[in-house]
Amino acid sequence: MCDGDDEDVDSVEVDFVEVTAVLEEDDGLQFQLPKHHRCACHLLNLVSTVDAAKACSNEAYKKLSRLSPVEIAFLEEYARTMSPLAKALNILQAEIDVQMGWLLPTLTLLISKLDRIRITSRYCKLLVDAIQEGLQQRFGNMLVEPEFIAAAILVPKFKTSWTTDEHIVKLGLDYIKDHLEEETSNQTPVDGSSASEEEDFFASMKSTHGQEGIKQLDGYLACKADNKEILKSFPAVCKLSLKVNTALPASAACERLFSTAGLIFSPRRARMNSKNFENQLLLKLNKKYCHFS
Structure with a gap:
């Protein structure tokens, strides 16, 4: 098997295709690569491309990026579309100065912003519609509560x-x-006495x-x-x-608590007693209030 198969493998010809020129060539009207090639080439560049957009000018960004103008335009519009939603989530998941009364104003303003974005949207109208539909299904009843x-x-x-x-x-x-x-x-009256039945009967007057x-x-x-x-x-x-206004509108604070607890109570600390675990959890979550010399 070894000798014959090795000869067959060596005799197989492999065609190498250079795609650099294809990636650099771009007329802005269509994608130059099929989907599976495009995903393989562009997914690795997606994070660096978004970071480059923050640091570079628009022209320099387009020269550095391997994305086509159509893809860049889509990513920019996608970022503008999702920005209000991300900000709304940050507000509702905060732990300070957030009560139930923040829920409806945040949702109402978010819906209003998405309505304005949809008017000028070119690529993300379906995304806006999906977000709007999800908000109505999840919070529709609350908006009129x-x-x-x-x-x-x-x-x-x-x-x-x-x-x-x-x-x-x-x-x-x-x-x-x-x-x-x-x-x-x-x-109740200031002196602490309870009202009589007669007084209670005429209280509505x-x-x-x-x-x-x-x-x-x-x-x-x-x-x-x-x-x-x-x-x-x-x-x-x-x-x-x-x-x-006592209840928080999100469970993010509880989720962060359990996440931090999971990091502390690791397999190597399985013998930690409950008191020590509780103290470490409190110190971890309140480290900004702790000052050690």
């Missing part, structure tokens, strides 16, 4: 400026007004507390300041804001 709308309105940064839909604003304000009345009407809550809401909405400190000036509004 009164509690989530109220949570957004009760974040001083947004109030009612994040949407131009009057129906959406009305849903949120109605929810706030109803719950402000509940919060104020359920307050006394709308003083409800009107006070509405006044605070009107004052909050009219205030031009957008920092959290203004909530202290409106106790009823502040209390309701804390109630509807």
Whole structure:
């Protein structure tokens, strides 16, 4: 087998094809290589090409890149299309200054940006449509949920400026007004005594507390300041804001916690006790607060 087969192998002629000239030749009208060749040649250059775009001018970038003008135009448009989505994900997955009230303003602005991108899009219209469809399927019900709308309105940064839909604003304000009345009407007397059945029966005639809550809401909405400190000036509004804005809109923080825990509790540390593991996890996640001399 050895001698005969070696002769057959040696006698096989291999044709080498030089593709450098084909890659450099480009009229911008079509791709010069079939898909499997194009993928093999361009995937290795994709990361370096994107990095080169940041460091080089457009003309220098085109000379250095092996991508055709059509491919470059597609990548640039793809980056512009995905940029708002990436920024929205970073906002919603943050761990600081993000409450449930950030969800709808972020989604609403993202949808608005994608609508504008689609108008001028040449290659990525189907991608924009797919993202829009996914957002509607996942968050469509939340976009009209009164509690989530109220949570957004009760974040001083947004109030009612994040949407131009009057129906959406009305849903949120109605929810706030109803719950402000509940919060104020359920307050116990200052001396701690409970109201009698007779007083409770005629409580609806006394709308003083409800009107006070509405006044605070009107004052909050009219205030031009957008920092959290203004909530202290409106106790009823502040209390309701804390109630509807406690939960985070994403589980990214928990996922990062489990990821960090997995890195610490490696096979070589299998004998680590729970107390030591917990301490190391806390130190790892809070290292910016730790100062060691």
